[in-house]
Amino acid sequence: MGFRVSILLLFLLVTFLSSSPQAFSEEESSLPELSLRLSSSFSKSLSNLQKEINYTFKGVGLLRRAMTHSSYSEENNKALSVLGESVIETSVALQSLRRDVDISAKDLNLAITEASKVEGSCNAEGIRLGLQNIVRVASNTNATSPSVVCGAFRALFGAIAIDAGSSDEAGEVYGKIRAGVGRAVTV
Ligand SMILES: *[C@@H]1O[C@H](CO)[C@@H](O)[C@H](O)[C@H]1NC(C)=O
Numbered sequence: 001m002g003f004r005v006s007i008l009l010l011f012l013l014v015t016f017l018s019s020s021p022q023a024f025s026e027e028e029s030s031l032p033e034l035s036l037r038l039s040s041s042f043s044k045s046l047s048n049l050q051k052e053i054n055y056t057f058k059g060v061g062l063l064r065r066a067m068t069h070s071s072y073s074e075e076n077n078k079a080l081s082v083l084g085e086s087v088i089e090t091s092v093a094l095q096s097l098r099r100d101v102d103i104s105a106k107d108l109n110l111a112i113t114e115a116s117k118v119e120g121s122c123n124a125e126g127i128r129l130g131l132q133n134i135v136r137v138a139s140n141t142n143a144t145s146p147s148v149v150c151g152a153f154r155a156l157f158g159a160i161a162i163d164a165g166s167s168d169e170a171g172e173v174y175g176k177i178r179a180g181v182g183r184a185v186t187v
């Protein structure tokens with residue numbers, strides 16, 4: 001009995017699939033359009049982001065990669081974010097020591113950790129730049145999670161360092177973004 005029911009269901013399924021090629025081809029033909037729309041809104045976000053940080057990429061491919069999480073593509077921001085983390089740390093160390101050359105090693109390390117760690121301003125500044133709305137992730141990955149946002153934020157400065165051929169220039173862009181936060185807080 002159960003076997004006959006399954007055969008019947010299988011028959012109905014096959015009949016349904018073969019009788020509605022129209023529906024399937026329509027769905028397929030709308031896919032390229034959809035991905036074109038998505039990719040043009042991604043490009044728009046990338047160009048807005050460059051205005052926001054006041055840095056224009058010579059090769060926007062690097063920024064595209066920086067805004068791509070490893071869940072989305074093999075070509076992703078993981079390695080750029082390692083470089084970016086060290087750019088952030090160097091920039092914070094330079095600024096802190098310029099402000100106070102007598103700062104203790106302990107306080108310097110605290111300042112560095114606060115800036116670069118996921119729980120610290122790394123995530124907060126990434127959110128402020130709206131990276132959670134830009135970064136490309138797989139559909140089952142939460143783009144607002146701190147590790148995704150912070151990874152993209154770090155990768156941004158790794159990408160600038162490669163693009164500019166200078167980690168100092170990337171550190172300066174980072175310093176201005178932080179200074180902007182400082183101004184926003186005091187106003
Ligand atoms: C952007 O950068 C240029 C050149 O570095 C500078 O003159 C300008 O003031 C900056 N603008 C903002 C909004 O930071």
Ligand SMILES: *[C@@H]1O[C@H](CO)[C@@H](O)[C@H](O)[C@H]1NC(C)=O
Pocket residue numbers: 142143144145146
């Ligand atoms: C995504 O992550 C954010 C930040 O951790 C959290 O507030 C939000 O609830 C998460 N969303 C989903 C759908 O899990």
